Structures are given as structure tokens and as C-alpha cells.
Amino acid sequence: MKVWLSQHVRTLAATLAKLVRSPVASLLNIGVVGVALALPVGFYVGLANLQGFARELAAAPQLSLFLALDASGSDAKQIASRLKQHPGVRNVTYITRDQALRELVARTGLADVAGSLHHNPLPDAFVVDANDRATPTLEALRDEFRRWPKIAHVQLDSAWAMRLEAVLKLGRLAVLMLGTLLAFGLLAITFNTIRLQIMTRRDEIEVVKLMGATDPFMRRPFLYYGALLGLAGGVTAWGIVRGGVYLLSDALADLSQLYGAHLQLRPLTLEDSLSLLLFSAWLGWFGAWLSVSRHLSETNPR
Amino acid sequence: MISFSQVCKRYPGGFEALKNISFAIADGEMVFITGHSGAGKSTALKLMAVIERPTSGSVLINGQNAGALRPRAIPFLRRNFGLIFQDHKLLFDRTVFDNVLLPLNIVGYERREAARRVRAALDKVGLLAKEKAYPITLSGGEQQRLAIARAIVHRPEILLADEPTGNLDAAYAAELGELFRSFNRVGVTVVIATHDENLAARLRPRMIALKNGELARAAVEAAA
Numbered sequence: 027m028k029v030w031l032s033q034h035v036r037t038l039a040a041t042l043a044k045l046v047r048s049p050v051a052s053l054l055n056i057g058v059v060g061v062a063l064a065l066p067v068g069f070y071v072g073l074a075n076l077q078g079f080a081r082e083l084a085a086a087p088q089l090s091l092f093l094a095l096d097a098s099g100s101d102a103k104q105i106a107s108r109l110k111q112h113p114g115v116r117n118v119t120y121i122t123r124d125q126a127l128r129e130l131v132a133r134t135g136l137a138d139v140a141g142s143l144h145h146n147p148l149p150d151a152f153v154v155d156a157n158d159r160a161t162p163t164l165e166a167l168r169d170e171f172r173r174w175p176k177i178a179h180v181q182l183d184s185a186w187a188m189r190l191e192a193v194l195k196l197g198r199l200a201v202l203m204l205g206t207l208l209a210f211g212l213l214a215i216t217f218n219t220i221r222l223q224i225m226t227r228r229d230e231i232e233v234v235k236l237m238g239a240t241d242p243f244m245r246r247p248f249l250y251y252g253a254l255l256g257l258a259g260g261v262t263a264w265g266i267v268r269g270g271v272y273l274l275s276d277a278l279a280d281l282s283q284l285y286g287a288h289l290q291l292r293p294l295t296l297e298d299s300l301s302l303l304l305f306s307a308w309l310g311w312f313g314a315w316l317s318v319s320r321h322l323s324e325t326n327p328r
Numbered sequence: 329m330i331s332f333s334q335v336c337k338r339y340p341g342g343f344e345a346l347k348n349i350s351f352a353i354a355d356g357e358m359v360f361i362t363g364h365s366g367a368g369k370s371t372a373l374k375l376m377a378v379i380e381r382p383t384s385g386s387v388l389i390n391g392q393n394a395g396a397l398r399p400r401a402i403p404f405l406r407r408n409f410g411l412i413f414q415d416h417k418l419l420f421d422r423t424v425f426d427n428v429l430l431p432l433n434i435v436g437y438e439r440r441e442a443a444r445r446v447r448a449a450l451d452k453v454g455l456l457a458k459e460k461a462y463p464i465t466l467s468g469g470e471q472q473r474l475a476i477a478r479a480i481v482h483r484p485e486i487l488l489a490d491e492p493t494g495n496l497d498a499a500y501a502a503e504l505g506e507l508f509r510s511f512n513r514v515g516v517t518v519v520i521a522t523h524d525e526n527l528a529a530r531l532r533p534r535m536i537a538l539k540n541g542e543l544a545r546a547a548v549e550a551a552a
Contacts, residue, residue, distance in 0.1 A: 029436040036433075233417045236379065238406035239434040241399075326399050 034246070041250040055219055059259025062212055063306055064266035066205035067294070071267055073197050075291055076190070087164060087183060089154040091171055094178040101176045102150050108174070109152060114167055117155040123148045149178060161188065209309060212259070216252045216313025223248065224321050232325070241322050248318045249311055256310020260303040268293055329355055330376055330486070330519070335385035337371050345371040347541040348385070355485070358508070358518040360528050363538035369521035372538070373488050376519065377409055378402050407435060410479030412489035416471050418463040424450065424474055425459040431482045449481040453507065469500040476507060486517040493524045505530050
């Protein structure tokens, strides 16, 4: 056990030494792996952020009923009582046009614009919470309310969230495809890197094999190299994405401030970071394994 | 114990290196396999070390059928051997010490014990002073002795040498002969493929002579 462990430690040390001994080649290899991984990971982070914003905004889908501009106070009262009696409605909030304007001014900082208006352009509105938040029910309600008198427009605010969700789904699929392709690319990179190493160390492999080295023993240094290459590539990718998020989040903060909102980009979570590192190390290991196994099986006696 | 029974080896392309060969080498014996180049000496050694498999017949090493061994089991069989090649097969990117250390690393010796054994082996072949040198700086004879140190460092039961004196002058060859004799005296089975008649005359081993892939002295063999 102790011998086994010390063999592993020795192999690891030798592999690290090998990486350090040819720094340019190692850095280039790691850079290729890192950039290849950073692409899908970066997209993934972008998507995760978009999804986060979307979820915050569309937590509870509501129906907004906008009254016609010529609707009077009694019309509004009538609609309010009709809404309250409706079996599908849980809660109704009445927002007068003055209230709406005040909120608009307060939330968006458009005081100058509002001040320059001669009259309030906003209609009275009701915000309706439905009992059942399933999309078909909400759509049925929307269609029903739309036919009521003095109602100019009914908006189901989950519609855009659904559209966004569909776009995100498409994006996730694209990331998955890109990720799969680039994972194959990574396999090919490690496969070839290890193949080159095997070629330059052909004599050593032959000699060691003749002395009774087992296949796992001969594979080990290459597997370590592959795994280390993958891991270092993963760390690079993580750094690239982290740096990208850092640079972008400042710009995004400036941008969102202009719109009176406060958006912040979230970097990779701890879990995602660990998965990234594990996956990249595994990919490197697997590419090396494929490469070495192929070569070793060629050298078996016939 | 090495035993060949009715061994044939045909290489791809149809060349028959060994034709129906049978012989046995007992533990602790010193045996020369002789014959002209192309007689099948190297092939016989390769079959013993499972570098090649016989086309037909069986090769038994310590009771194991080497020809039918699973690839996974071959390394463990090979650890019984010390192999010495005509072209040495030294690794030129590492020191004399590290070359000899290689077989011990494979088996997985503890570091201090391994270093002790490496020095003992280097001392045996007279290269202890050059442990930090690189093989490229050694003379032909020294390289051969380094190869021998590497072959014996893990104390194998059987030493297989293919033309060990191939490119060496007579004095060096005589020295090597003494080395082989000293290993044999402590119980190591020594099998040498060679056409060096001086060496044979000096060591007086049992001879297995091959000619075009057949036993040339079948009568001698039957008596032995």
C-alpha cells in the first residue's frame, strides 16, 4: 500500500516536473484546452444569469387590465366588483392613473418627462392575481376579460417570460451542442498530445515493457499528464470566465444604472466550478487513456 | 525451468525461424544457444521472454505455458528474467543510476532499498564510480556492463542474453564471461545466444546449436 502510494506520488511529481520543464509547450497546450472550455462555460454563465433575471421578474404571473381612457370612476367600480365576484380571481389591486404615474416617476426617474406632460397619459388599471396560475387558465381569463366593456387591453405578463424561457431553452441546447463538440475537441487535443509523447518515449516504453511493467504502470504517467493538462485547462477556463464576468459586470452595472435598475452578473457557483474542474480533468484523463491504450495494445506479442 | 516442446515459429510473410524444436533447460544451468545469424537464436530467446508467441508447440517457463499467457499475466512472468540485448536498449535521457533503477521502480521497491540494490549491481559490474554519468559518455563495453547491471538488479532467476559480446574486443568479452559465470555460481539460470566460440571455450556451458531453425546437435541433446 505504501509502495503503491509512493509510486503514485512519484509519478505525479515527475509529471509536474515534465510540465514545468517545457513551459512554453505546456502553456500552449493548457491555453488551447482553457479557451476551448471557456467558450461553452462562458455561454453557460450568461444563460444562467439571464435565467436568474427572468425568474426574479416572472415569479408570479399576473394579469394587467388597462381600462379605456374614457372610462369613468363608476365604470371602474363596476369592473372592480365584477372582478371580485369572478370565481377565477383571487385578488384584485386597483391602480389609479395618478398612482401609476407617481410610481413610474419614482421607479424610473422620468420626472422631467412626466413634468413636461400636460395630462396624464396612463389609464386606470387592475392587477389581477388568479387562483390558478397555470398558463392555459391565465390565457382563458385574459381572453374573457378582453371582451368586457371599457377594457382597452389585457396583458398577461407571463407571456414574455414564456418567450424568454423558450429562447433560453434554445440557448441551453446550443450550449450543450457547443460543449459536446468542444469536449470532443479536447479529447482529440489530449489524444494527440499524448500520442506525441508516446512517440518520443517509444524506447522507454519498449524497455520498461520488456522488464515486466504492467500496462497500468506504463499508462500511469500519461494518464497523470492528461488529467493535469485537463485540470490546468479547466482552471484557465474558470479564470477566463471569472475575468470576463468581472469586466462585464462593471459595464453592466453602468448600463443598468442608466435604466434605474440594479443588475449584477453572478459568476460560476462553487458547484459549477468544481464540476468544471472535475470534468476537464476527466476529459484529459480519458483522452490520454484512449491514446495510451491504443498504443500499448499494438505492442503486445503476437 | 525452461522447456520447449515441438516449437515452431513462423513470422508473418512465411519465414520459419524455428522448426519443431524441443529442449529443456534446468534451473541453475548455463546454456549457450549457438548458430549462425538467422539460425533462430534470437527467436528462441524472444519466445522465452514472451516477446513473441510460438506458432505451434509449447514453451513452458517454470511450469507456465508462456505461449498461451494472457497479456495481463506476461509482465509478471517477465519479472523472472533479466534481459540483456545486443543493442543494450539503454535509456540515454537518464543517468547510469536511473537506468539501473528502472526495473526496481516497476516492481515498486522502497526508495532507500532500491538505491542500495542499484549501487550493489553497479559495484558488481564495476560502474559504481559512474553512477551519475549518462550512458552516452560510456564506452561500448561499459554500456554492455550497464545493461547487465540493469538486468540483474532485481535478482532474476533467469538471465537471458542476446549476443552480449557482439561488438566487444576479446578482453572485454572475457570479462563479461566471468560476470556471467559468477551469476551462474549463485544459482541464476543463464541462457546466452551467441556465436562467440572463445566465450564458449572459456565457460564450457551446455550448448544448444541451431541451424536454419532446427537443432543441429539433436543427438547431443538427447543424451543430455
